[in-house]
Amino acid sequence: MTPEQEKEILEKLSRVEYNFAIVELNKDELIGNIGFTHIDFINHTAEMGIFIGNKDYWGKGYGAEAIELLLDFGFNILNLHNINLKVYSC
Secondary structure (H helix, E strand, O other), X not given: XXXXXXXXXXXXXXOOOOEEEEEEOOOOEEEEEEEEEEEEOOOOEEEEEEEEOOHHHOOXXXXXXXXXXXXXXXXXXXXXXXXXXXXXXX
C-alpha cells in the first residue's frame, strides 16, 4: 500500500462515527484503527473494519483484542444485533 492510499483510507476512517485507534501501550505507538464503517440503527446492523499497518504487530493478538472490544461496544452499548466483517487479502 502506498502512503497516498494509506492517507486516503485514514481520512475516510476519520469521518466514521465510531472509529478507534489501536495502540501498543508499552511504546504508546499507534499501530492501527478499528471501527464501524456502516451502521444501520433501524435494523440494528453494522459493518466493521480493522487495519493494522505495521506487519511486525500481525499475529500477536492486537487485532483479536480490538475486535473483542469493538464487538462488546457494538452489541452492549449500541444495541446492535448483527455485525459483519469483510476480509481482504494483502
